[in-house]
Amino acid sequence: MADSALARAVRWDTVVGALLIVVLLLSFGTVDGFGNALNLSFLIGNTLPIALIALPMTMLVVAGEIDLSVASTAGLSGAVMGALWNQGMTIETIIPLCLALGVVCGLINGLLVTRLGLPSLAVTIGTLAAYRGIAQIVLGSDAVTDFPTQYLDFAAGRIGDTFIPYAFLPFLVLLAIAVVALHATPFGRSLFAVGASEEAARFAGIRVKRQKLILFTVTGLMASLTGIFWALHYASARFDNATGLELSVVAAVLLGGIDFDGGKGTLGGAIAGVFLLGALQNVMSLVNVSAQSQIVVTGVLLVVSVLGPRVARQISVARAGRRAAPPPTPADPKTAAAPTS
Amino acid sequence: MTLPSDPGPASVLALKDISKSFGAVRALRDVSLELFPGEVHALAGENGAGKSTLIKTLAGVHRPDAGLVLLDGEPTVFHGPGDARDAGIAVIYQEPTLFPDLSIAENIFMGRRPRRALGRIDHKATHAATLALMQRLGVELDPDRPARGLSIADQQIVEIAKALSFDARVLIMDEPTAALTGSEVARLFGVVRTLREQGAAVLFISHRLEEIFQICQRVTTLRDGAWIASEPLDGMTEDDLVRRMVGRDLDELYPKQDVEAGEVALSVRRLTREGVFTDVSFDVRRGEIVGLAGLVGAGRTEVARAVFGVDRWDAGQVEVDGKALTNGAPSTAMAAGLALVPEDRRAQGLVMSMSIERNIGLTGLRTTVKAGLMDRGAERSRSLDWAVKLQVKYARIADAVSTLSGGNQQKVVLAKWLATGPKVLIVDEPTRGIDVGTKAEVHRLLSELAADGVAVLMISSDLPEILGMADRVLVMHEGRITAEIPRSEATEETVMAAATGRAA
Secondary structure: OOOOHHHHHOOHHHHHHHHHHHHHHHHHHHOOOOOOHHHHHHHHHHHHHHHHHHHHHHHHHHOOOOOOOHHHHHHHHHHHHHHHHHOOOOHHHHHHHHHHHHHHHHHHHHHHHHOOOOOHHHHHHHHHHHHHHHHHHHHOOOOEOOOOHHHHHHHHOEOOOOOOEOOHHHHHHHHHHHHHHHHHOHHHHHHHHHHHOHHHHHHOOOOHHHHHHHHHHHHHHHHHHHHHHHHHHOOOEOOOOOOOHHHHHHHHHHHOOOOOOOOOOOHHHHHHHHHHHHHHHHHHHHOOOOHHHHHHHHHHHHHHHHHHHHHHHHHHHHHHHHHOOOOOOOOOHHHHHOOOO | OOOOOOOOOOOOEEEEEEEEEEOOEEEEEEEEEEEOOOEEEEEEOOOOOOHHHHHHHHOOOOOOOEEEEEEOOEEEOOOOHHHHHHOOEEEEOOOOOOOOOOEHHHHHOOOOOOEOHHHOEOHHHHHHHHHHHHHHHOOOOOOOOEOOOOOHHHHHHHHHHHHHHOOOOEEEEEOOOOOOOHHHHHHHHHHHHHHHHOOOEEEEEOOOHHHHHHHOOEEEEEEOOEEEEEEEOOOOOHHHHHHHHHOOOOOOOOOOOOOOOOOEEEEEEEEEEOOOEEEEEEEEEOOOEEEEEEOOOOOHHHHHHHHHOOOOOOEEEEEEOOEEOOOOOHHHHHHOOEEEEOOOHHHHHOOOOOEHHHHHHHHHOOOOEEOOEEOHHHHHHHHHHHHHHOOOOOOOOOOEHHHOOHHHHHHHHHHHHHOOOOOEEEEEOOOOOOOHHHHHHHHHHHHHHHHOOOEEEEEOOOHHHHHHHOOEEEEEEOOEEEEEEEHHHOOHHHHHHHHOOOOO
């Protein structure tokens, strides 16, 4: 009964998608400087770091886990990139090394969670501090800015006079891969089972630990990719790059209707959540809301996003309840023989 | 057994021609029921017959659309559970909900503990009152003990004591024995008899027919929401009762076919998990149903878990069709043709929030795949196929399994595993908590599977089920297999003797 057209209409990810469109339309109409291609390319470019990490984060949260160390991994990756560049290494060597470093960071998180059975929230708060600390040791207070121009141009530029940043294209490829992986492969299917009931998943022969390890590792990889992109996009590799980004990612993913308890959500919803947050941040900057106040808005959104889907679900349950029988007699033979709803 | 058969005593609580609908579903139609003091009254019916709705009507949760609720013969209206409680009606559920960190006494007197001057809580009086309640029930439980760690049986006793502290005159017990062991059931029945002698009216619900005959004097049967009969149990047989519940003659409850046993399909050798079970060896052949009996805690479920791979073993070997299984790897066990229908279908057998289709599909994540992607058409037809074959009653295959009755949920678990085409099927308490009609269906299914050459290992605490279905009975006691009894020699006595360690 929760699957009827009426209930589907109040599904949270659709609500967020609609909200994104409304915010975009309103901003076009009312906010000066929002609608031009340059600003839109800024909006997308500045949102890409959140979007990139949101891809694996969505899968982690669906599987009932979380990784709060992503921003620190990104920062560490950028710092190492800057340090190695100062050493005179070529960027073509540095990037694979940084990605490998991200894999290691993710693997450490994954092993701590799956081998030692520690809660990922605690583990990744720990590595959040540790990875950022290492970043500071590696690069100190330096800022490395002199990366090769063709890389900087790719990370910051846009296609001609359009609103599309170059970097948006590879992101679309990654998004497509992620959507297929989560929603169309056996792997993705099993993640929903793991998040909804890890025990039942195990009893169905799903290799829960292996899958979580893969997820944490991929998350580390994507976080370091984001760190590389960040340093090039802003032409600045510093140890404190992307500080606090994990808050935005988690807020956006939850805003997109991914259930914090695991087992529910769609990548479409998560990405809608990401760009809704990005659009709001962009508009707030345009109307001169201070950076501090923007963080307040992010925090409030986080609370709303945890609350919203629950309210939506309760509305749909209440509607279903009024239309059909409540749980007491669900399998009444007559109900099955002659559907009533 | 005394029967209050003459219309002399007045009913304490009665329903007269009650009807209740939810949307288009008529959950109860013109149902009547009378509860007398000093009588234990059984409520019988299959899942979905309307028992839950009736209980909730008595408890003031639902208000009937038509008909009367009579309290001491006077028409009354319960506006909520509070009204029913104030009228002396208490419901004891299958799984009580106590506050784990509060003591037994605190749980019983939650929110209304005796006070001393200045509003301070009087611990002594609370303790004494709890002790008095326990004595009235003839049970020894320390009032100061925290509720955490109490067995379900003890938690029910606390709930009953709580009901008595409200001066309950009517106790409704909704499947109280479903999760209890034999000795716990015996103690509970002792308490129920004590209450009866003290003049309480008890409404007792159980799927175990022998319990109804053991403890109840009268029975009201419901079928599809309609009242079928209210009558004394004296002189009735289990078959009579089943006929009323099902509305037809039930084919045999244990339709065991004779099958020639084939080669060994599952071979367990010297399997040991330290501190849990020791040196367990047995074979199950194609076409055989082997019963694994024993008391709760004897290690039966633990052996099944280790064989399937959700737990690791410390020593020993498991082979399916002569191929050794990897320790602690359910995926390789599945690939070898092993299937496990686990004990706890809600936590282990099913992902409750997922659809019927997806739950059955979970065991097909390797097979319903095309070019690395889920083949949704194949997944749906596989799920539909098996849901239909097992006659699961559902509205839509995309409905969450949580909307199904217990019996139908169990069928979904079976469907999920039969869809893998197993060579060896382990079923752990396959019919626990499901109604008698579905139970017979599950038994027929197991028998047919064996006839098709599947090797079946059946763990069950239901002794008649073991005796009725198994070709051979293995008995475990304290982590070891203590006896292997062929069908011809298996009786309640021989199995129980081995299960309690009286035979070596």
